[in-house]
Amino acid sequence: AAGVIQSPRHLIKEKRETATLKCYPIPRHDTVYWYQQGPGQDPQFLISFYEKMQSDKGSIPDRFSAQQFSDYHSELNMSSLELGDSALYFCASSLTGARNSPLHFGNGTRLTVT
Amino acid sequence: QLLEQSPQFLSIQEGENLTVYCNSSSVFSSLQWYRQEPGEGPVLLIALYKAGELTSNGRLTAQFGITRKDSFLNISASIPSDVGIYFCAGQWISNTGNQFYFGTGTSLTVIP
Numbered sequence: 274a275a276g277v278i279q280s281p282r283h284l285i286k287e288k289r290e291t292a293t294l295k296c297y298p299i300p301r302h303d304t305v306y307w308y309q310q311g312p313g314q315d316p317q318f319l320i321s322f323y324e325k326m327q328s329d330k331g332s333i334p335d336r337f338s339a340q341q342f343s344d345y346h347s348e349l350n351m352s353s354l355e356l357g358d359s360a361l362y363f364c365a366s367s368l369t370g371a372r373n374s375p376l377h378f379g380n381g382t383r384l385t386v387t
Numbered sequence: 388q389l390l391e392q393s394p395q396f397l398s399i400q401e402g403e404n405l406t407v408y409c410n411s412s413s414v415f416s417s418l419q420w421y422r423q424e425p426g427e428g429p430v431l432l433i434a435l436y437k438a439g440e441l442t443s444n445g446r447l448t449a450q451f452g453i454t455r456k457d458s459f460l461n462i463s464a465s466i467p468s469d470v471g472i473y474f475c476a477g478q479w480i481s482n483t484g485n486q487f488y489f490g491t492g493t494s495l496t497v498i499p
Contacts, residue, residue, distance in 0.1 A: 277428075304484060304485065306487065315474060315489040315490060315491055315492050316429070316474075316489050317489075318486070318487065318488065321484060321485075321486070323484045328484035329481070329484055329486055361426070363428050363429070365428075365487075367485060369484055369485055374485075375417070375419045375431050375434045375476075375478075376419065376421075376429075376431070376476065376487055377431065378421075378428035378429050378430070379428050380427055380428045381426070381427070381428050383426065
């Protein structure tokens with residue numbers, strides 16, 4: 274079965290640079306979630322999109338933005354990168370219309386800011 | 388933190404059974420258990436949707452509390468490949484969609 278695809282797998286950026294992370298949800302899933310996970314931390318919710326519209330916002334910095342496109346893939350744009358942005362970034366998808374639809378995660382993008 | 392897990396760390400001998408607990412003061416519409424290996428995404432183990440629901444997946448058994456505020460995950464006859472961090476995640480259904488919040492995690496070590 275197709276899973277959530279994230280790219281790139283690893284990304285190294287310098288301070289004040291920008292980064293773009295991509296996520297391709299499971300086919301027919303209509304909701305995408307972005308999470309940030311620091312070392313030894315649980316995943317922290319950043320933002321979610323339902324049917325290409327932002328549905329919920331968590332602890333996402335103003336320097337970050339995201340969108341979901343017509344083909345349901347999503348991109349997380351991160352500007353003015355700081356050392357503290359180094360983390361694993363996960364995308365997850367679900368089918369909001371279905372009651373029994375848990376999160377399905379991609380393998381993440383490891384962002385290192387130097 | 389909406390969801391507290393215990394214990395935070397667990398080290399057991401291969402073949403032993405273990406139980407991880409997930410507690411909250413909030414009510415959730417569903418609760419899931421995930422396992423995460425280093426550098427990988429969380430993988431869904433069990434999803435619970437009804438109050439009091441008891442569900443098994445092989446050597447894993449989980450139950451959703453009757454108040455929808457707590458859950459436990461039991462792993463029987465542990466094996467070395469069970470190592471990882473176990474997270475519970477609670478789902479809220481709001482006017483704008485679904486929200487999922489993760490527990491604090493339990494790091495499991497299995498000694499061969």
